[in-house]
Amino acid sequence: MFKFISALFCLFVLTVAVPVYASGDAEKPPQQEWGSNGILGTYDRAALQRGYKVYSQVCASCHSMERASYRNLADLGYSAQEVKAIAAEYTVVDGPDDEGEMFERPALPSDNFVSPFANRQAAMYANNGAFPPDMSLLVKARAGGADYIYALLTGYDEPPHGDELLDGQYWNKYMPGHVLAMAPPIADGMVAYEDGSPETLHQYSMDVSHFLAWVSEPHMEARKRTGLKAFLFLLVFAFVMYGVKKKVWADIH
Amino acid sequence: MSTQNIDHNDDGETRRDFLYLTAGAFGAVGLTSFAWPFLDSMNPAADTLAMSTIEVDISPIQEGQSITVVWQGKPVFIRHRTAAEIEQARSTDLKDLRDKQVDSDRVQNEKWLVMVGICTHLGCVPLGQKITQPKGDFGGWFCPCHGSHYDTSGRIRKGPAPKNLTVPNYKFMNDTRLLIG
Amino acid sequence: MSGGERAEFKNPVVSWIDERLPVFSLMQKEYGTFPTPKNFNYFWNFGAIATVMLVLMIVTGIVLAMHYTPHADHAFGSVERIMRDVNWGWLLRYLHMNGAAFFFIAVYIHIFRGMYYGSYKKPRELLWIFGVLIFVLMMAAAFMGYVLPWSQMGGWAATVITSLFSAIPFIGEDLLHFLWGGFSVDNPTLNRFFSLHYLLPFVICAVVFLHVWALHVTGSNNPVGVEPKGKQDTLPFHPYYTAKDTFGLAVFLLFFAAVSFYTPNIFAHPAHFVEFNPMVTPPHIVPEWYFLPFYAILKAVTFDIGIPFTDVVFVSAKLGGVIAMFGAVFLLFFLPWLDNHPVKSARYRPLYKKALLLLVVAVLALGWAGAQLPEGLPVLVGQIGTAYYFAFFLIILPWLSKNEKALALPKSISAAVLEENKSKAQTTTGTAT
Secondary structure (H helix, E strand, O other): OHHHHHHHHHHHHHHHHHHHHHOOOOOOOOOOOOOOOOOOOOOOHHHHHHHHHHHHHOHHHOOOOOOOEHHHHHHHOOOHHHHHHHHHOOEEEEOOOOOOOOEEEEOOOOOEOOOOOOOHHHHHHHOOOOOOOOOOOOOOOOOOHHHHHHHHHHOEOOOOOOOOOOOOOEEEOOOOOOEEOOOOOOOOOOOOOOOOOOOOHHHHHHHHHHHHHHHHOOOHHHHHHHHHHHHHHHHHHHHHHHHHHHHHHOOOO | OOHHHHHHHHHHHHHHHHHHHHHHHHHHHHHHHHHHHHHHOOOOOHHHHHOOOEEEEOOOOOOOOEEEEEEOOEEEEEEEOOHHHHHHHHHOOHHHOOOOOOHHHOOOEOOEEEEEOOOOOOOOOOEOOOOOOOOOOOEEEEEOOOOEEEEOOOOEEEOOOOOOOOOOOEEEOOOOEEEEO | OOOOOOOOOOOHHHHHHHHHOOHHHHHHHHHHOOEEEOOOOHHHHHHHHHHHHHHHHHHHHHHHHHHOOOOOOOHHHHHHHHHHOOOOHHHHHHHHHHHHHHHHHHHHHHHHHHHHOOOOOOOOHHHHHHHHHHHHHHHHHHHHHHHOOOEHHHHHHHHHHHHHHHHOOOOHHHHHHHHHOOOOOOHHHHHHHHHHHHHHHHHHHHHHHHHHHHHHHHOOOOOOOOOOOOHHHEEEHHHHHHHHHHHHHHHHHHHHHHHHHHOOOOOOOHHHHOEOOOOOOOOOOOOOHHHHHHHHHHHHOOOOEEOOOOOOEEEOHHHHHHHHHHHHHHHHHHHHHHOOOOOOOHHHOHHHHHHHHHHHHHHHHHHHHHHOOOOOHHHHHHHHHHHHHHHHHHHHHHHHHHHOOOOOOOOOHHHHHHHHHHHHHHHHHHHHO
């Protein structure tokens, strides 16, 4: 009976999981070893901080991250003072003041990340009509998640023979349809690391993908911890109930 | 029925009772711990808590002026008191007060009076922040809803309010910046 | 329900209340001493499991609604605020999201059990009809819930599914604007979906009450499909089935917890994490998995129906698909009359059993086809699956009702249980020696 039910369940899962990769002709991104994988996976704080550095120095010039706020950076291991200093580097428009005027002030930890463009239209206008997607949920909004981000960042290549590209188009092995409007964003040595990690495209891509995974799912660690407790509790409860059921039914069969 | 059998039954019964109790306890503990996330979700969320402190630049406030800032969704009165107001607040006899509190317990720096601007009667916002507004019989604030009069230290002097205006947690970060909350 | 026999209670408070309003007597009668066939297998757990899932959906839903903003400009952001800032918000949302999926899993197994053991047959036709009604209401509630996060997937699912109504001749277009409250899926649509999404679960509760009431009038069916002949065939519901149901529930919740905590987004398409943009359609729109078989039936009708070799069209492909899809659901209401074979359980109907298991295969194949782009093999699979689905209900069942020769039925439930225990004992001694 349970075999039958779990078989049904597996079939359901398959039917659901298959379509995610069913579309597009792009290669499936290879799986990377993330510290966040597994039942008790956690984010690597040092990698997150490096990833934030890559995001803020490279990605943030085009990509917004409007669902996250500066105070969330405390999760990366920054102190309250550091978070405040990071936030203060940005300017937000607030108001109206007593005279009815809007005014600019330095961002506070409670503010959301400041977007590079005022709105979608401005972002598209500045980027040849292509909209740089918001990054707060990007890892969850792409099939393949962090693996896909890493693959995309490292998957730029010359187009295969016969594929002609227009101006402002680039070819990527992992992009669905292969053609995208984003130039290769990072290269070796572009961002300075203070902790001695290699300043390579590979390392930058790993770190920023890890960081984006965190922004998409900041409560992953709490979720897995709670999950383990809930699962173990239910497991023991199931055993106890099995005992109770056996005992109750003992005189029947 | 032999004695052995009865013993056997007793054992069985104890074991059964034990199982039932365990199952019941598990169910109760499980349901109770499961209820916590639902209740806790109604507490202030992280973004709300992040707004629970504010910093105020008090350098532009001249002596005799007041400003109102919003803190946790409530008005906070910050008044730069004049020497006369300070004198009046300090010289008041405790006997005349409903909610007995000396002025020095209500301020950190006698020049600056910081209070939550919510009448302790039924939650209206008292008048007296603007020069054009009535300040009540004691030169402080006057609540128009039910006629409570507060003095220059924000203490209740007349009317239905039971308590002095609340002083929030705050500290001077330096001479010109105030951290409330 | 009024009057009736009252039970004795030792507790004076309970007794006092019961004399005035016999709720305790009612509980005692319906869930304490209620005579239940003694031969249920674990398939009979899923009714109770589905009820628990309904309660879980309502409880998580009520709390989520405290944090959700049903406005086109704020809905997506408020859901993200739940995920990021509200204490335990991620848990509530994941339980609600995956709870819907597991509610459907439980209900699909429950429906399968009803079909396999003939639980829809006389005298339980009305019980079955209430069940199908619950299923239809669940689909409506789930569909509207899918739209509320105002994501690309939700918004476009709303556009596509409501546009089905435009296939209705003459009034289609006006009906569509009525459903939308405007000329496209927008804030008014979101608002009414939220209102109805909050209302429908309580309607479902009411129908569940009728469903259970009807069950308690006729009594439960059982795996052999022979009605209980006396006390020797039944057991009091408590403690026998309370214990068994709770055990089954705990196992089911293990699966539910594993998915909700470790792969919470497995049922969610990536486009569910992009805010709705009415100007950009995502390349591939799929409904939630529990709708996929019906979605495949919709896509299976790729041809106009009319007089062959002429331009005369009676039913366009679009309308045909819509009729087929809704027809596939509404057919279920008539199941008790499409199959009126006197034997209930598929155990004693080998042909029906084969046909039914083939239907399960067809529905799973339809589910697969529903998730694919509508070209090539998936269309063919969808058409074969659709053809079999309708043939099963409209041709095979009526034919089998008349012609299938059933195996010999056991004399009673007790006789069947004894027989089963004997063969079990034989196999165990057989392997031991």
